[in-house]
Amino acid sequence: MTGTDDPQGEHYFTARPASAEQRRTRHVRLAGRDVEVETAGGVFSPDHVDLGTQVLLRTVPQPPAAGDLLDLGCGWGPIALTLALTSPDARVWAVDVNERALDLVRRNAARLGLGNVVAALPDDVPDDVRFATCWSNPPVRVGKPALHDLLRRWLPRLAPGGDAWLVVGKNLGADPLQRWLTQEAGLPTSREASAKGYRVLRVAP
Numbered sequence: 001m002t003g004t005d006d007p008q009g010e011h012y013f014t015a016r017p018a019s020a021e022q023r024r025t026r027h028v029r030l031a032g033r034d035v036e037v038e039t040a041g042g043v044f045s046p047d048h049v050d051l052g053t054q055v056l057l058r059t060v061p062q063p064p065a066a067g068d069l070l071d072l073g074c075g076w077g078p079i080a081l082t083l084a085l086t087s088p089d090a091r092v093w094a095v096d097v098n099e100r101a102l103d104l105v106r107r108n109a110a111r112l113g114l115g116n117v118v119a120a121l122p123d124d125v126p127d128d129v130r131f132a133t134c135w136s137n138p139p140v141r142v143g144k145p146a147l148h149d150l151l152r153r154w155l156p157r158l159a160p161g162g163d164a165w166l167v168v169g170k171n172l173g174a175d176p177l178q179r180w181l182t183q184e185a186g187l188p189t190s191r192e193a194s195a196k197g198y199r200v201l202r203v204a205p
Contacts, residue, residue, distance in 0.1 A: 022046075030057075030078060031085035037076065037108045043101045044075040044139075052198045053078050053137045056167035059193040059200040060135055063087050067132035070095065070164075072154055073139045074119070077105035083135065084114040093129070094119040095154075122153075130157055134164035134203075140172045148180065155187055155203055164203040165192070174199035 022041040027034060028049050039046040045053070056079070063069055063083050069092045071080035080094035094105045094117055102119040109117035134154065140147055155164055168174035174191075178201050181189040186205075193200040 028078065031082045033085065035081075035112055037078075037081070038104055038111065039076045040100060040104060043098060043104060044073075044137075046076065049078045050137070051196055052167045052169060055193065055195050055198045056135065056137060056165060056200055057082055058195075059167075060165045063135070064090060064132040066090050067159065068093060068129050070131040070134040070136075070154065070157075072134055072136040072150070074105055075101050075137075077101075077108050077117075077119075079135050079137065080105055080117055080119075081108055081112060081114065084109065084117045085112070088114075088116060090116060090132070092117045093125055093131070095122055095125060097122065130159040130162070132159050132162050134158065134162075136164065137167050140168055140177075144173070147177075148185070151181065151187075152185060155181075155185070155205070158203075158205055162205075166201045166203065167198050168201065170194070170197050170199055174201065177201070 023038060025036055025038055026047065027036055063086055065087050066089045069083045069087065069090050071083060071094045074080045074094035074096045077094055080092050084092045096102055105117065105119040138147060158164060168177055178189050178191060181187045181203060187203050189201050189203045191199055192202045
């Protein structure tokens with residue numbers, strides 16, 4: 001998880017990447033299916049499903065069958081597409097500040113025949129939407145203050161009984177983040193798995 005996918009150091013959380021798109025297709029396995037997706041430069045992990053996301057997807061339980069589900073920091077969409085494939089009657093919100101990433105999510109949802117994915121900028125998600133679950137490989141490299149602001153904004157929007165599942169590299173501050181969520185943000189958080197240098201955290205307000 002390098003935090004950049006551009007040789008000049010452009011961050012994947014840039015709103016409008018200046019780097020060449022270099023669109024490409026990749027064969028990946030999502031929700032137990034081999035599928036073809038489109039990726040591009042200037043987004044997180046453009047050549048494969050990154051290891052952290054793989055660890056998350058191996059750990060999470062079945063998502064709710066209906067309701068609003070959230071992929072926060074969606075990139076080209078491996079988590080959102082998995083949610084949509086697994087829960088076709090749910091509405092999946094794929095949220096990112098990177099407009100190229102959102103375009104890729106829309107293309108990939110259409111490619112897979114998924115009409116239940118809404119790719120949106122953060123400010124375009126209606127304030128009254130509450131999420132039955134959130135699965136996220138959050139952009140920890142935005143820095144601690146920005147990451148804390150991001151989680152303070154979205155995690156309180158879980159519906160009653162809802163939870164969030166976050167994957168964070170141990171060397172990128174997973175354990176301090178767990179303490180911060182529980183002790184300072186008031187969001188009880190447990191470690192559900194640890195593999196390949198990553199922690200999977202469950203937030204259950």
